[in-house]
Amino acid sequence: MxxxxxxxxxxxxxxxxxxxxxxxxxxxxxxxxxxxxxxxxxxxxxxxxxxxxxxxxxxxxxxxxxxxxDEDFRTDLAALQDRASSALDLLGASRLDPEELTxxxxxxxxxxxxxxxxxxxxxxxxxxxxxxxxxxxxxxxxxxxxxxxxxxxxxxxxxxxxxxxxxxxxxxxxxxxxxxxxxxxxxxxxxxxxxxxxxxxxxxxxxxxxxxxxxxxxxxxxxxxxxxxxxxxxxxxxxxxxxxxxxxxxxxxxxxxxxxxxxxxxxxxxxxxxxxxxxxxxxxxxxxxxxxxxxxxxxxxxxxxxGPSAVEWPVTDSLADDGVLVWHIPLPGARREELDLIRRGDELVVTAGPFRRTVPLPSALRRCTVDGAALREGELRIRFRPDPRLWPRTG
CATH class of the missing domain: 3.40.50.300 (P-loop containing nucleotide triphosphate hydrolases)
Incomplete structure (x- = not known):
């Protein structure tokens, strides 16, 4: 559909x-x-x-x-009270009547x-x-x-x-x-x-x-x-x-x-x-x-x-040339002064204007450190450099 x-x-x-x-x-x-x-x-x-x-x-x-x-809220809260009845009784809590709920x-x-x-x-x-x-x-x-x-x-x-x-x-x-x-x-x-x-x-x-x-x-x-x-x-x-x-x-x-x-x-x-x-x-x-x-x-x-309705956020491999991986995040209309990035473990917190989203890092990028970012032609490009402690050795 x-x-x-x-x-x-x-x-x-x-x-x-x-x-x-x-x-x-x-x-x-x-x-x-x-x-x-x-x-x-x-x-x-x-x-x-x-x-x-x-x-x-x-x-x-x-x-x-x-x-x-209104009706959906009453139904959900009534069901929650039923499932938590033993805890409510232990606390001596008074049940809410569906008719009094807003x-x-x-x-x-x-x-x-x-x-x-x-x-x-x-x-x-x-x-x-x-x-x-x-x-x-x-x-x-x-x-x-x-x-x-x-x-x-x-x-x-x-x-x-x-x-x-x-x-x-x-x-x-x-x-x-x-x-x-x-x-x-x-x-x-x-x-x-x-x-x-x-x-x-x-x-x-x-x-x-x-x-x-x-x-x-x-x-x-x-x-x-x-x-x-x-x-x-x-x-x-x-x-x-x-x-x-x-x-x-x-x-x-x-x-x-x-x-x-x-x-x-x-x-x-x-x-x-x-x-x-x-x-x-x-x-x-x-x-x-x-x-x-x-x-x-x-x-x-x-x-x-x-194709899917979701916008793709591809990762390109520039290891051979620049030694980095680049994560491309399309952000049409974004302004450089309104952008902010914070890495928290295996997640990245992206702020663009009044919006914020926490996204999990692709698996390859979890073994990297953030090396910089740039906004070009409505696309945020974040550079990741492999962490020697986590990246598998080759050769």
């Missing part, structure tokens, strides 16, 4: 583009699921009909629904990851279109599966479960209680769920589609979003430029905005596959307006057969 994750700066028309994309796919005969993530019904305002928490048919072959983060920050993101995982299962749809939150929240969400899995591995290393039978004995010898069995089981179950969501994001059929209005603010947002996606190893398929004014309007008071848009579009075309969407002169509402937008189809941009 193909998955389109649509995001952009707030107010750019990303919800409208998501709805129009799903409508176009359904009209072309593709069984489509359109998923809204806003707590308020912004999708319903665009579609011209309310979108509820239960799936409903908005048009032939088009199913729509909104996430219910979602904590982050509950919506977890609900969306679960929806992505469930929608990817074989079923009745061929295309999933997700109206993601605005760019900053969307990038945090896309980073969540990898980061949570890394935290779980650090806090509860899977290899420690091998001593499962010895935990009661070790606990008595050490004089302190060791993590209970249910904690490891919960961590393992959560890790599997996060891994499933991570697989969907890295799948060849998954693409992130950016939506922005051409202009200074839109240009800044696109640069930031492209950098954040690249650091996460994701790439966009197309950049949808919304509310593009007609060139003929340049003779009126719109001459300034038209020139501004023309400049932004020219700059975007140097680095993105740009698909302009004309301004209708009104806020789109209903199927006819969505069709009139003529948004790019779900199959726009590189096809799934052309």
């Amino acid at each position: 193909r998955t389109l994750l649509i995001t952009g700066p707030g107010g750019s028309g990303r919800t409208t583009v998501a709805a129009a994309t799903a409508h176009a796919a359904a009209r072309a005969g593709v069984r489509t699921l359109l998923l809204g993530t806003d707590r308020t019904d912004t999708l319903g305002a665009v579609l011209g009909a309310p979108v509820g928490l239960e799936p409903s048919e908005a048009a032939p072959r088009l199913t729509v629904r909104r996430l219910d983060a 979602p904590l920050p982050g509950a919506g993101e977890l609900a969306l990851l679960r929806a992505l995982r469930d929608a990817a299962l074989p079923g009745t749809h061929d295309l999933l279109v997700v109206d993601l939150p605005p760019v900053p929240r969307a990038l945090d969400l896309l980073a969540l599966p990898e980061e949570l899995r890394r935290y779980l591995r650090r806090l509860l290393p899977p290899e420690r479960q091998a001593a499962r039978a010895l935990r009661p004995v070790l606990g008595r010898l050490a004089g302190v209680p060791l993590p209970a069995e249910w904690l490891y089981e919960t961590a393992a179950r959560l890790d599997l769920q996060l891994a499933a969501a991570e697989t969907v994001l890295a799948d060849r059929g998954t693409a992130v589609r950016l939506v922005a209005e051409p202009g200074p603010a839109g240009a800044d947002a696109v640069r930031t979003a492209t950098l954040g996606l690249a650091l996460r190893g994701l790439r966009t398929d197309v950049l949808v430029a919304t509310r593009v004014l007609p060139e003929g309007a340049g003779d009126s008071w719109l001459a300034g905005p038209v020139a501004q848009q023309r400049k932004a579009l020219a700059e975007w075309r140097e680095t993105h596959d740009v698909r302009p969407v004309a301004h209708l002169g009104r806020d789109p509402r209903g199927a006819d307006d969505l069709a009139a937008l003529a948004v790019p189809g779900a199959d726009a941009g590189p096809s799934a057969a052309e």
Whole structure:
């Protein structure tokens, strides 16, 4: 199944583009699921009909629904209380009633990851279109599966479960209680769920589609979003430029905005596959307006057969010439003064602008020391020199 994750700066028309994309796919005969993530019904305002928490048919072959983060949060917390009942009783803790619970920050993101995982299962749809939150929240969400899995591995290393039978004995010898069995089981179950969501994001059929209005603010947002996606190893398929004014309007008071848009579009075309969407002169509402937008189809941009959605970070061998290995990390839009690198054991912490990612080093680079780095043409090149103490001797 193909998955389109649509995001952009707030107010750019990303919800409208998501709805129009799903409508176009359904009209072309593709069984489509359109998923809204806003707590308020912004999708319903665009579609011209309310979108509820239960799936409903908005048009032939088009199913729509909104996430219910509240219910997911109540279900998860109730299940956690049941599994930890003995510990709660020992502490004299009072159980929380599901009816008194309100979602904590982050509950919506977890609900969306679960929806992505469930929608990817074989079923009745061929295309999933997700109206993601605005760019900053969307990038945090896309980073969540990898980061949570890394935290779980650090806090509860899977290899420690091998001593499962010895935990009661070790606990008595050490004089302190060791993590209970249910904690490891919960961590393992959560890790599997996060891994499933991570697989969907890295799948060849998954693409992130950016939506922005051409202009200074839109240009800044696109640069930031492209950098954040690249650091996460994701790439966009197309950049949808919304509310593009007609060139003929340049003779009126719109001459300034038209020139501004023309400049932004020219700059975007140097680095993105740009698909302009004309301004209708009104806020789109209903199927006819969505069709009139003529948004790019779900199959726009590189096809799934052309390679994975993840951006490759290759290591090149320059040992014979320079005595180093070079790790190439594409970071389009990065600025030298906003970059920072920290090595921690077998991991590298990369900071680019407002984004940070901790990545494991490829196996060959773990036996090397960092010899320097340079940013050239939107690519960070990190040099690694073999450590004589760890590198196997030859000859």
